[in-house]
Amino acid sequence: MASLDDVDDVDEVDEVDDVDDVDDTAFPEPGDVADPATLLLRLLDFYRATALRKVGALRADQVRRSWVPTAWTPLELLSHLAHMERRWIVWGFLGEEVPDPWGDETDDRWHVPQDVSVDDVVALLRATGDRTRQVLADHPLTETGAVGGRFAADPPTLASIGFHVLQEYARHVGHLDIATEIAGGHIGE
Secondary structure, X not given: OOOHHHOOOHHHOOOOOOOOOOOOOOOOOOXXXXXXXXXXXXXXXXXXXXXXXXHHOOOHHHHOOOOOOOOOOHHHHHHHHHHHHHHHHHHHHXXXXXXXXXXXXXXXXXXXXXXXXXXXXXXXXXXXXXXHHHHHHHOOOOOEOOOEOOEOOOOOEHHHHHHHHHHHHHHHHHHHHHHHHHHOOOOOO
């Protein structure tokens, strides 16, 4: 599939490169799973995939255009989700240095430079999601985050961080739903 940055004929592209293999499963309804880490992981994966699917359904000319009065674009929102998750999980919980933890912002607003492609943002979101899955597999939710990185003192637990990240995803996927509906793209779960 062609890159969205290189497409002139909007009918050539239905979705972003690398989004074809996004798990299209339905919303993970309540069931017999009692493990909070498993539930958290399922919901994070669902919302991450939903964000990718929504942005992937937009044409090249729609992904870098704002559809709402606050002026963010769908690509900027996707970049924010990737940076936000990395800030909280890698820089925050693990205490590891990350390149440009606030790389999704310029002058207190979301921003994606023109030389950063949709595929670059998708790759960052996927890599961050993979890292989150590994952290949730390797650490109990009751574990306190590392001092250093984002937190100089009194870091929160993985549960607190994980559920904060989840609410960010849920809220922003709702925002993205509005923008994609206005743009004529995919709506709903």
